[in-house]
Amino acid sequence: MLVTTAITVVRTRSLFAIVMLSGVFSLLSALLLVTLDAVDVAFTEAAVGAGISTVLLLGTLALTSRFERPVRRSPLPPLIVVLVTGAALIYGTMDMPNFGSPEAPAQTHVSPDYIQRSPHEIGVPNIVTGILASYRGYDTLGETAVVFTAGIGVLALIRLLRRRRDGEGNTKEGASLMRHHLILRVVTKLLVGLIMLFALYVQFHGDYSPGGGFQAGVIMAVAFILYGVVFSLDQVQMVLPPWLVHKLVALGVLIYAGTGIYSFFVGFNFLDYSALNPQHPEHGQHYGILLVELGVGITVTGVMVAIYYAFAARPPILSDEEW
C-alpha cells in the first residue's frame, strides 16, 4: 500500500491531492511502525505527518500555486540514476542479517545493555523515554536546538515581509471566515480543551506509556492550530500572542540546558540527573526526565505554533489563473 501511495504521488499533478496522499502515506507508515513495535515513533509520525505537515503544506499551497506544470525534460536520465542507486542499495542489503533475527549485530551490542540497566538506573518503564532523556541526553539537547534553529529560520524567512505589508492595510479582514459554520465551531470549542488535556497526559505520562515531550509538543500545537483554522488567527493570537510564543521557544531550550548546568554546579556531570536528588539517584533521574521532557515539549509547541502563525499570517499574492 505504501508503494502504491508513493507511485500515485509521482503520477498525480494536482498538488492538492498530493498533500492528502502524503497525509495518507504517513498514516500508513505509522501503522507499519506500530506493527514493528515502535510505538513511540508511530505516535510521533502520526502527530507530525498527518497533522502538522498537512497544515504546513496547505499553507504553502495557499501562498503558491495549486497545480504542477508538466516537465518538459525527458524522465529517462533521472530514472536511470534512480535505478542504479536502487540496485547498488539492494546489493548492499545482501549481507544484512535476516529481518527480526535476534543475532543481528544491532541487537547484540549496545541495546541489551540499555534494556538490562535502565530499570535499575533510571526506573522508568518506557525504555525509549529513558534513553532519550537520560542516556542520550546530549543528542536530544542537540535535536531540540535544531528544532529551535529551524523555527528561527522560518521566522527569519517569512516573518519580516509581513510587517512591511501591514502598512498597506489589506491584511485586516474582520472576523472569521468560518463564522457561519456553527456546528464546526461548537465542536471545536469542545475538542480543543480535550486535545490539550490529552497533550498534557502524553507529556507527563510519557514515562509509563508511549509519549513524551516531542509528541506532546506537537499535539499541543495541533490544538492551537485547530482553533486557528476554525476560528481566526486573531482569536488564537489573543489566547497565545506571538511574543509569548517566541519566548516559549527559547524557554524550552533554557529549561533543558538549565537542568544540565544545574547538575554542573552541584558537582556532577553535565545532564547527570542524579544531581537533582543526590540521596536517591533514581528519583533524581525521574525529576530530570520530567524537566527535560517539559523543556522539549515547550520548545516543540512554540516552534510549531510560531511556524503556523508565520505561514497563516502571510498574505498570498493574487494570481487567479493558477487556481
Next chain:
Amino acid sequence: MFELAAIAIFIAMVFVLIRLYSGPTLYDRVLALNAFGTHTVLFIGILGFLTGRPDFLDIALLYALINFVGTIAILKFFRYRAIGDISSNGTEDETEIEVES
C-alpha cells in the same frame, strides 16, 4: 478472532484507498481520507489486542483527533484558499458568507 477482524478492516482500508487514489472530485478524496482515518483507528485498536498490549490505544486516540484536524484544515483551505484569515480575493468570499448566513 481478532485476526479475522484485522483482516476485514485491512481489506476495508484497501477499498477506501482505491477511492482515495481515483476519486473524481476532491470531496470524494476528503471523504475517503476521513473514512481511512476511522479505519486506521479501529485497526490499531485491534492490533493492540492482537499483540496483547492494549496500551496502544493511546495512538488510536491520537489518530482520531489528528484525522479530524487534517480534514477540517483541508476543507477550510479548499474553500477559502488560506489557513489563516486572509483570503486572496476578499470580495467574493464575503458575498458568499452573506448568502450562507
Next chain:
Amino acid sequence: MLEEFTWPFIVGHLNYWLFIVLMMTGLYIVVAKGNLVKKIVGLNIFQTSVFMLYISMGKVTGGTAPIFPIDLNIDPDVVYSNPLPHVLILTAIVVGIATTSLGLALIVRIREEYDSIEEERILEIEQAIANAENQRHGQAMGGRAT
C-alpha cells in the same frame, strides 16, 4: 551467488527491498519533478522510508514494544525490540518536520521573488538576470568582457 536466494533469505530481506523501492520513489520525485512543493513531498517520502528501514532493523521476532510493565516487575522471558533506533528516529522525525517547514518557507520566498515554483521557470529567470547583468557589465567595460 544464486544459491543464496533461498526462501528464508528472500523473506528475511523483503523488508529492506521494500523500503529501498520506497526510497527510490522518493528520490525519483526529487530528481525528476520540477515542482518544488512536490520535491518536498518526495523528500518526506524518502525520509520516512529511511526511518522505517532503521526501525525494521531494530525489530526482534517475537519481541514486543520496549515498555516495561508499569510496576517494573520484569519478566525475563519477554523479548523487547531494540529501543535505540526508536530513540534516534523519534527525534529525527521532529527535526524532519522542522527542516520541511524551513524548506516550505524558502519555497514561499522563492515564489514571491520569482512568481513561480517550477524549477525550469526559475532557472530561466535566473538565466535572464545573469544575461542582463553580463550585458551591463560588458558595456561598462567597453564591450570586451562578455
Next chain:
Amino acid sequence: MTTFEIALSVLGWLFILSGSFFAIVGAFGIWRFPDFWSRLHAASITDSAGVILLLVGMAIEAGLGLVTVKLVIIGVFLFITGPTATHAVANAALVSGLRPHEAPGLTGAEPDYQSDPDDS
C-alpha cells in the same frame, strides 16, 4: 470459566465480527457507489455501526479497567469528530455546486446557495 464468562466472550466475538462486517460494507460502498452523495451514506455506516460494534466488542473482551475507559474515550471522540467531519465535507461539496444525480421527473428544490465560482 463460568457460563457467564463464556457468554460474555461469545458476545464480544459477535460484536467484533459484526463490527468488522459493517466496516467492510461501508468501505465497499465508498469504493463502488456511483457518485459522491451516495458514497457519503456508505461512509456513515463505518462511522456509526462499525465503530460502535467494534469498540463495544473490544471493551467486552478487555473487561473493566483502564483499557475500557480509553475505548470509551475513543468512542466519544469518534462520535464527535466523525459526523462533524462528514457534515463539513457535505457542506463544502454542496456549496461548491456538486449535485446528486436525480431521477428524471424527480427534481428536488435547489438549495438557496450561491454556487462557488471556483469549483473543481
